[in-house]
Amino acid sequence: xxxxxxxxxxxxxxxxxxxxxxxxxxxxxxxxxxxxxxxxxxxxxxxxxxxxxxxxxxxxxxxxxxxxxxxxxxxxxxxxxxxxxxxxxxxxxxxxxxxxxxxxxxxxxxxxxxxxxxxxxxxxxxxxxxxxxxxxxxxxxxxxxxxx
Numbered sequence: 001x002x003x004x005x006x007x008x009x010x011x012x013x014x015x016x017x018x019x020x021x022x023x024x025x026x027x028x029x030x031x032x033x034x035x036x037x038x039x040x041x042x043x044x045x046x047x048x049x050x051x052x053x054x055x056x057x058x059x060x061x062x063x064x065x066x067x068x069x070x071x072x073x074x075x076x077x078x079x080x081x082x083x084x085x086x087x088x089x090x091x092x093x094x095x096x097x098x099x100x101x102x103x104x105x106x107x108x109x110x111x112x113x114x115x116x117x118x119x120x121x122x123x124x125x126x127x128x129x130x131x132x133x134x135x136x137x138x139x140x141x142x143x144x145x146x147x148x
Contacts, residue, residue: 030119037113044110051103055096062092 010018066089072081 026123030116030123033119034113034116037116041110041113044106048103048106048110051099051106055099055103058092058096058099062089062096065089065092 066086069086069089
């Protein structure tokens with residue numbers, strides 16, 4: 001029984017074409033998985049970046065408010081307009097701190113594409129274990145097949 005008969009009548013060329021198509025599909029699927037994982041991490045990084053930017057903007061808003069509050073506080077030494085400026089400036093700093101903590105939490109969730117790495121390593125190990133079949137070359141003169 002020949003190899004073509006064992007595999008449902010497919011020729012060696014058809015088997016190679018089929019293996020090549022399946023390997024190509026596997027590579028495309030791994031690339032799609034890597035893209036999906038990276039897209040998710042980019043979204044997390046973008047949200048974390050926006051939270052840090054908002055925290056920075058709020059901190060910048062707090063600086064002039066706190067400066068005015070300090071100036072009025074030194075001037076008045078009482079509970080007047082300056083205390084209201086201090087309360088507003090403090091609220092801005094509290095909001096900036098909360099947004100900064102949110103940004104840190106989002107950045108900690110960013111990880112390398114574990115599934116893609118594992119899949120690529122598995123594919124590489126499978127490909128390394130596959131050895132090509134030796135091709136029968138021309139027989140040297142005087143061998144058994146020539147003697148016949």
